[in-house]
Amino acid sequence: MTRRATGPRPPADLFGNWELGLLVFMALLYAAGAWINPDFFGSSGAFLAVLRDAARYGVMAVGMSFVIVNRDLDLSVGSTAGLVAVGFSMFYAPAIYDLPVWVAALLSVFLGGAIGLLNGVLVTKLKVPAFIATLAMLFIGRGLVLGVTGGKTIGYAGKAQADAFFLMGETNGLGFNNQIFVLLLVGVLGVYALGRTRWGYETYAVGGNALAAEYAGIPADRVRIRGFVLSALAATLAGLMAVAQDKTVTSQVGQGAELIVIAAVIVGGASILGGRGRVLGSCLGAILVVLIDKVLREGVPTVRTVTVGGVEMQIQGMMQLPPGAVPAFLGVILIAAVLIEPLLIRSGLLAGFWATLRGRPPPRVGISDGIAIVGAQTRGTRSSAREVGATWLGRIMARREFAAVALTVVLWVIGAVLRPDFWFSLDNSFNLLLAFTEVALLALGLTFVIANGDIDLSVGAVLAMSGAIAAFLMKEMGVSPPLAAVAAFTAGTLAGVVNGLLATRARLPAFVATLGMFYVARGIGAWLVSGRQLSGFPEGFNLIGRKLIEILIETGIAPAPGTIAYNVAAAVSVQTIVMAVIAVIAAIVLGKTGFGYAVIATGGNQRAAEYAGIDTRRVRFVSLVFSAMCASLAGIVYIAYLRSFNPSAGLLRELDAIASAIIGGASIFGGYGSIAGSLAGAAVITLIRALLSLQLLLPDGTSFVMPQHWVNVFIGLILIFAVLADIWFRQEGLVERIRAALAARRTRER
């Protein structure tokens, strides 16, 4: 077996031009940083601190590389790291379980591995799209972390002194933190695993063309599950590194890490469409993104020279961003990095430029719609192709909405049984309707997007951004209410335009484009608010958020108190009416017009719709813009009702809205969706939230309320179950399949 095959020398596969470019760029960035702010960047200590903090993200990026090269995405790494850190701390802390350190670490690895396995099984065996499964996992994990810790810090510095485990987070004799060693080790392992082993080659094959890989005998499902497990284990290690360094844990560990890690992998040269990427690039990407993150957070002292009346004056200032604003930049970097691939690499722009510089003919441009992309499109169309043949399509459509309506009734009755004294009160009805209005508004727009086969993850963030802009303009700039509302609406619409352009012109998957917008919009919102108390708007503006009865009283046409008309007017607020009007229009457009049919056709089979002459890009663009419009409207209404802007506006609302549409009969793969269904779905979600936060009077006289964090865990679970039920009962016809299998067995027995 020592035969050394002779032949051509293989090209370099572990290190390429991209990595070289990253190194050069990083050196330039660092030099620029050192020139601008020698205090921060000049010392070797700062350099080592960047590396130390990058180490945790680098480790996660190694795992994420496998997932992204597989053409999957893992949004749950931050939550996994947080959950593991909290889990470890609870197992280890003397005040709680007080287990030996190695037992605690081992349990943590099992916990992390289990999360990865769960992600992998959901995505492969249960066919849930990766971004939905891991997004739900992100929120479930975060809710669990908050719920378990109760927001408190768990510390164990005393016990930690005796354990060698914590050396992992310490500075060693050579003067740098051991976490850098860990990154080096994991990085080298990852570089070789992805670049030179069968595991890695299988990953590239599955990411490039899963169908071809299957034909070639590669178990694609197992390869993808492996990716998720590796990613979760890397996140586990990162979580353990964090606790080894801090020897305490807060509920904040790992928060937002998924953004940095995904950005790092993409900046590192991986393609979000799968099949491309190297671990070394991901590690360098992690260092680069952390460096940028640090620059943004640290603040840069600036000295400007201004000439006033012939005298030069030096003005010293500090450029610093409010902490919430940093994600805005990272989101932009993420999108920019994703765009580099299609715009520069695949179009051959850079290579052509380089060839021209050297006076050579430009190289042949790869076929941009080549094999890799064809593979992706055949995935979703299978289920829709089968459904079209069914003559009882109408009946299915009817049943799709039926589930949501029935659930609404059942949940409402449950509420009435649990707390009859409270459930029927005017207050409760009003609050229910109000919460319903916000979810329903978002769900209306999302119905179009989801029916199109796209997704909009940014609705909650756009809601927050619009609210923040309106509040900021009125409060800080003194802009008149109508103008502020228009400006906020325009900004929200613009976010939708950007989403639409990225998804249709730059051909990014919608979940990536809107994930970027998710961070950008939320960051902008936080930036505008940044610690200010934005409340106390002109009364004219607040009218939008008021109850109908107050307006009627003001105009003097209110019905007498106690009548049904009065009660209805007291429960209904202006925004509910606005929402109802939009809902009616949207229902007509989706159900009765050519545009609505084009939306459904595009979602069902985009290629077929294109052959039929439908401008699918325009349809998808319009839907994404409409979704953002609804979200920004919800944001304006939100601050008008609360009369102040709260930075947590719209948080988790994307989950609520997506779940509403899915429960209401839309399919996550596109091709189905109805406004009536989404409204019923929004009612279900509203009622579930209300029931979960209902104060229960127990027989012994005490009462019980579920903490908010746990409610969020439930909403994440509900989203997963809704998607699973949609895929397995509606699309795959699980019930029919079982019935057919039973019938077949019966005939065989006969």
Place this chain on the structure above:
Amino acid sequence: MSTVPVVEMHGISKTFGAIKALHNVSFRLMPGEIIGLVGDNSAGKSTLMKVMTGAYQRDAGEVLVEGRPEQFRTPHDSRDSGIEMIYQDFALCGNMDIAQNIFLGRWPRRGLFIDRRRMYADAEAVLKRLKVDVNSVFQKVESLSGGRQQSVAIARAISFDPKVVVLDEPTANLSAMATERLLETMLELKQAGVAQVIISHRLTDIFHVGDRVMVLKRGQNVGERQIGDTSEEEVLEMIVKGTPQEEASDI
């Protein structure tokens, strides 16, 4: 030449729900023979081949490979028996290079790591055997033209040393020159004793390389001709007007 058919199928039937895709179809392929499978869309050509390779499970009938009855569960089973199928979309990974695609899923290894030198050297050897000209085995498949991509798919197929190669619409996406080259390759494979089935709409291609042509219509066999004894017009008429020869196979 041996007189045992390399593949034989009798009375194959296959239904998808209410649709009868294949009804009582028989098929015979001799070693080194090239048979053209023709018919309208939905005539059952691809279905018949997928039943042969085990991608579909037949409802009735039997499949014999070199006289032995076989029950292929998946295309991997039939690959072990020497049957290779080249799919219309080639089933390649565009992001990987030529050698990595030829050895897709069975990359040679040295210990834990992929033996890249051997992989590229072997790929070079396979391509030489096929006499296709690709600039280098390091080229990414997506940067190749349709014809070259197909060459890679064929190289992948013959690297298994198959007895039978099935080509599904091989010339559908090829230029005239690439088609010419493909037909030459097929004749060379025939010289090496590889039996081939070519599913195609282009009768000219089949008449150029084929020994025999088999016509399917609505899932039934409507006739077979030796290429030497027939004309494109006659085959075309069978495709359009042919009636099933059920009586013949029932007796």
